[in-house]
Amino acid sequence: MQAYQREFIEFAIEQGVLKFGEFTLKSGRVSPYFFNAGLFRTGSALAQLGRFYANAIETSGLSFDVLFGPAYKGIPLAATTAVALADHHDRDLPFAFNRKEAKSHGEGGNIVGAELAGRILIIDDVITAGTAIREVMALIEAAGAEAAGVVIALDRQERGEGSLSAIQEVESRYAMPVVSIVTLDMVLSYLEQQSNQELQGHAAAIRDYRARYGVAA
Numbered sequence: 390m391q392a393y394q395r396e397f398i399e400f401a402i403e404q405g406v407l408k409f410g411e412f413t414l415k416s417g418r419v420s421p422y423f424f425n426a427g428l429f430r431t432g433s434a435l436a437q438l439g440r441f442y443a444n445a446i447e448t449s450g451l452s453f454d455v456l457f458g459p460a461y462k463g464i465p466l467a468a469t470t471a472v473a474l475a476d477h478h479d480r481d482l483p484f485a486f487n488r489k490e491a492k493s494h495g496e497g498g499n500i501v502g503a504e505l506a507g508r509i510l511i512i513d514d515v516i517t518a519g520t521a522i523r524e525v526m527a528l529i530e531a532a533g534a535e536a537a538g539v540v541i542a543l544d545r546q547e548r549g550e551g552s553l554s555a556i557q558e559v560e561s562r563y564a565m566p567v568v569s570i571v572t573l574d575m576v577l578s579y580l581e582q583q584s585n586q587e588l589q590g591h592a593a594a595i596r597d598y599r600a601r602y603g604v605a606a
C-alpha cells in the first residue's frame with residue numbers, strides 16, 4: 390500500500406464516507422462496511438478527492454484522451470479529477486458527462502462538455518454488480534469512441550455473478566483495466582494495524598464477509 394492510499398482510507402473514514410456497521414447492498418448482501426462517495430461534500434473534500442483520483446491515474450500509467458463522469462455521481466468525481474490533473478500534474482485534458490434526460494431543445498444530445506472522441510476514461514465511485522458501467526459503455530460505443538478504462542475509489546473485491554469479481558468481469562468483458570484508489574484488502578490491512586478495539590472488531594467482521602463473498606486473491 391502506498392502512502393497516498395493509506396491517506397485516502399483515513400480521509401474517507403474522517404469524512405464519514407467509509408462507514409462500518411450493517412448495510413444492505415443493492416445486491417441484497419448485508420455488508421459490514423459501506424462507501425458513500427456522495428458524502429464528500431465540501432469544497433476542500435472534493436479538491437482532495439480529485440487529487441487521490443489523479444494520483445491513481447498517474448500511478449496506473451493509463452493512456453486516454455477524455456475524462457468521462459457518468460450521471461449523476463460520476464459528474465463531480467470526473468470534474469474534480471480533471472481539475473487535479475491540470476493543477477497538480479500539468480495535464481489539461483477534456484472532460485465530459487452525460488445527462489440522464491434527453492434534451493429536445495438547444496443543441497440536443499445527452500453528452501455535455503467535451504466531445505466523446507478517442508480513448509475515454511470513465512471515473513466512478515464503486516462498482517458492485519457492474520450495472521452502471523454497462524450503460525456507460527453503450528454511450529461510449531454510440532458516440533463511436535473507445536473506452537480506455539475505469540477508475541473507481543474502492544474495489545470491494547466481491548464475487549459478481551460467477552467466481553470472478555464484478556470488476557474482473559468488467560475487465561474481461563470489455564478488455565480494459567479497472568483501476569481503484571484502494572481495495573478492500575488495503576482497508577482491512579489498515580484496520581488490522583490499528584490498536585483501537587472498535588476498529589479491530591470491524592476488521593473481524595470484514596474478514597467474515599470476505600470469506601463469504603470475496604474473490605480468491
Ligand code: OMP
Pocket residue numbers: 413414415416422423424425426514515516517518519520521522
Ligand atoms: P453497480 O451499478 O451494480 O455496479 O453498483 C454500484 C452502486 O452500488 C453504487 O453506485 C452505489 O449505489 C452502491 N454501493 C455503494 O455506493 N457503496 C458500497 O460500498 C456498496 C454499494 C452497493 O450497494 O453495492
